[in-house]
Amino acid sequence: MTGLLTDLYQLTMAAGYYEAGKANEVATFELFFRHLPRYRNYVVAAGLAQAVDYLLNLKYTPEEIDYLRGLTQFRRAPSGFFDALRELRFSGDLFALPEGTPIFANEPFLTIRAPLMEAQIAETYLLATIGFQSLIATKASRIVEVAQGRAVVDFGTRRAHSPEAGVLAGRASYIGGCIGTSNTETGFRYGIPVFGTAAHSWVQSFSSEKEAFGRLQNLLGDATAYLIDTYDTLDGAHTAASLGPPLWGVRLDSGNLVELSREVRKILDEAGLNNAKIMATSDLNEYKILEFAAAGAPIDAFGVGTDLATSTDSPNLGVVYKLVELDGRFTAKFSEDKHTLPGAKQVFRFAGHDVIACSWECLGCGAGEPSAQALLRPVMLRGKLIEPLPTANAARQHAAESVKRLPTAVRSLFDTGQEYRVEHSRELSALYEKFQHENSLLRHRHAD
């Protein structure tokens, strides 16, 4: 069903390209964001595996094609277009950053080079896939940063933007640094660790909290995390402590978590349960966790739900997908505040800064030059995956290592006034200026 999961205009344009004999012209599109999202100093790239799945499976069923034929917008479309749609598979090339790479404004997440019709249709799905998972991986990265080594688990599926978004948020959270998720579908599909024990309804469904806790301990042993606030948190802590080992620990889900964690710690320690952990949940986010850390609250793990799965303080990543080359010529857009740079690009990462260059440049390649890494790598060629993608676990390690190398000011939760340095190569700047000049001549001509 993936074929129709796009904007109608991609398909009307595809029909138009077909009619104009342009459907098979080779187009290059780049996917990037123009500005960092609000309250973010970097973005962690994620979603590539799902983008590849989409490209490998893109097709139209006869029912889907019949649906399109029936739309008024396709009344005048040439019937050959529908035949082309029936045969359509993605046959192009994909270049992309590895998942887990921190990136900045105007740096492509990915580049598609494919027949115009295919590349155009893929826009909508690619944007939604990369944009969303990168948004959540970024949020997770911030939360993990302030948790300072304490475990963070994604509990957000119930508040995600649809159940499927919850599955993908679990994946992206893991790439961003969470130790796992509560979503078992995420665990099943992507081999990501899953966590969780019991809810308030468990406690309520037995005649006493003590019975509920005892049965949980019997079931889960040293994985037991008692949820202790159904009736009264401190009473709950005493009940949990009275049961002794085995247990993992307790979970606090309401009230003043700094104060309660101290009192609960004391109750557990007095019962000799010094190894029992305290997990906190309840509308957490990176700002609250920073406060807990500053207050020295004895909390060992955080379950983060709503704010993680929806990136509440900054719920959008303004990703765009722009045509930069067509049939061997460069293209660009000059709309107010929305211009694009012509030509396919490469991003070179030096020790403390990036340079966006033309795709054919090789920076850091000369003798004696500081060395740089080219971030965009071939992933698919002529519609085929060239090698298996790194696992989510590998992407998570890559993110952790890469984020650690960013300057402290960039890793801050707040706007420190220090932006990561991203330059344009001299060749790219020259190309853009040439294009601006030609465009102003063109506009001049139009006005005549």
Added chain:
Amino acid sequence: MTGLLTDLYQLTMAAGYYEAGKANEVATFELFFRHLPRYRNYVVAAGLAQAVDYLLNLKYTPEEIDYLRGLTQFRRAPSGFFDALRELRFSGDLFALPEGTPIFANEPFLTIRAPLMEAQIAETYLLATIGFQSLIATKASRIVEVAQGRAVVDFGTRRAHSPEAGVLAGRASYIGGCIGTSNTETGFRYGIPVFGTAAHSWVQSFSSEKEAFGRLQNLLGDATAYLIDTYDTLDGAHTAASLGPPLWGVRLDSGNLVELSREVRKILDEAGLNNAKIMATSDLNEYKILEFAAAGAPIDAFGVGTDLATSTDSPNLGVVYKLVELDGRFTAKFSEDKHTLPGAKQVFRFAGHDVIACSWECLGCGAGEPSAQALLRPVMLRGKLIEPLPTANAARQHAAESVKRLPTAVRSLFDTGQEYRVEHSRELSALYEKFQHENSLLRHRHAD
């Protein structure tokens, strides 16, 4: 694959209920929100159709069960539990508000009455489904309200939280009052009108804007909407005007939309194209549209993307799913700031206010009493849908008529200090007080 799309703890609890012989105790859960979301005076209920789909299709494949068996959390689970999971289908009852109904804090969207194990497992999916679509239907309702009869179209899929969220956002936007969506999968699945014509890449892919426009007109006829800002909006308007009819109109996507719409209107009128429409896009939301309306900008239609599909200013709806009855007894939760009211409920809607009552009450039923409508209706009984659900189109009409009846202050974009009046019936209040009293005795006993 729906079975695993839940939180792990629902499944560990299910195993525990099975072991405790409680898996088949009849449980009643209610799905509601405790507080209206930030910047919202009402919420439009949506997502019921997908909740029903889920309940009708809930099951576990052998591969999914093997996955669970392999998790450490199920090491001690009785093997009969996995057999029960293999046989599991939703066999309970579902009561719900019709989609499109405006609702307020503590009013159930839906009530599930089912064997405890089934009802527990369903929590996560139901929350994500109802919460997300209601969030987006509400956002759409606000945008449509300020558009004052001008068409609003959902263009948000590319920025939605995953491609599937985009499909569902299109559906929810339509229920909230949009005339349709750009997402063709939404159109195909749910019979919702689809819209769209061409993007900047279309214009860029031809050697001149005039050629691009001419070809579009040829393809789309009177459905043609020229995107006129690729190079220069006013030049683009002149080019569009020079082509004459047929056309639907033009689309502005950057710059000062109030000023540009006036100048473009003049260009179109001077060319005799008085019927040509002007559509505006470019990071719109209800606040910007309110300004356009106040300025009298000659804009006929709005395409709204990111802010609609993610409800940017208020990206979460804090839906919860709480156990209110089990095996014939009432249950409630007394955590700080997170208490729940015991017992299954009904919502009675009077002319200007609502009353939340116990499920067995009948308000407005006595002679001479003001009449009221009971909002929660049976939808599924013993696992079967009792009649086909209303279409998305019927839900949209229901929303439009119901929102129109809300007080002006409640329909405002802003916090007017006037909340919609929602009371508790005397019987419900008495039941809650009785419960609080019993709970304080219980806590007293615990402390001894």
